[in-house]
Amino acid sequence: xxxxxxxxxxxxxxxxxxxxxxxxxxxxxxxxxxxxxxxxxxxxxxxxxxxxxxxxxxxxxxxxxxxxxxxxxxxxxxxxxxxxxxxxxxxxxxxxxxxxxxxxxxxxxxxxxxxxxxxxxxxxxxxxxxxxxxxxxxxxxxxxxxxxxxxxxxxxxxxxxxxxxxxxxxxxxxxxxxxxxxxxx
DNA sequence: CGCAAGATTATT
DNA sequence: ATAATCTTGCGA
Numbered sequence: 001x002x003x004x005x006x007x008x009x010x011x012x013x014x015x016x017x018x019x020x021x022x023x024x025x026x027x028x029x030x031x032x033x034x035x036x037x038x039x040x041x042x043x044x045x046x047x048x049x050x051x052x053x054x055x056x057x058x059x060x061x062x063x064x065x066x067x068x069x070x071x072x073x074x075x076x077x078x079x080x081x082x083x084x085x086x087x088x089x090x091x092x093x094x095x096x097x098x099x100x101x102x103x104x105x106x107x108x109x110x111x112x113x114x115x116x117x118x119x120x121x122x123x124x125x126x127x128x129x130x131x132x133x134x135x136x137x138x139x140x141x142x143x144x145x146x147x148x149x150x151x152x153x154x155x156x157x158x159x160x161x162x163x164x165x166x167x168x169x170x171x172x173x174x175x176x177x178x179x180x181x182x183x184x185x
Numbered sequence: 186c187g188c189a190a191g192a193t194t195a196t197t
Numbered sequence: 198a199t200a201a202t203c204t205t206g207c208g209a
Binding site: 058082084090092103105107121123124127167169170 | 191193
């Protein structure tokens with residue numbers, strides 16, 4: 001039985017820090033199908049990308065803990081929000097143990113509440129939900145407004161209900177297929 | 186201090 | 198394919 005996107009949600013539990021302490025690729029995959037909550041908004045995560053500072057030339061953290069990227073070196077389960085192209089924001093979640101720079105970019109959301117809406121693209125997500133630099137550095141394992149819920153015991157990963165591709169807008173490390181998308185919506 | 190590049194999006 | 202728009206990081 002494959003969990004259906006948009007179907008009835010069962011008992012939901014906040015995802016704890018231990019979940020984010022794993023390898024960023026695994027976390028990016030396992031985040032698919034889970035519920036991102038921000039204030040009054042709730043949406044199913046349908047697309048993610050993994051970025052890993054130590055061996056990934058495309059990561060903001062590749063060159064070390066710069067002012068912007070240092071949060072990627074910090075605690076797992078913390079938000080990393082940055083501005084891109086002077087007009088959009090992107091929401092990430094820091095992963096892996098302290099000191100191992102990595103983060104998952106949230107690229108796609110199927111909004112369930114307050115209304116049904118497909119948000120395909122990290123900039124659209126932040127623009128619609130109202131996420132900006134003020135939401136950088138939030139511990140989403142304890143925060144009241146921003147967190148992730150697990151909606152099912154069955155993972156889309158175990159059921160191979162996702163696809164891996166090259167990351168969008170990335171010309172470096174193109175051998176890494178670290179963009180993950182839920183197969184059917 | 187100047188400058189080039191950038192984890193995007195909407196429009197042509 | 199390209200404009201919009203501005204922060205970041207690097208080198209001088």
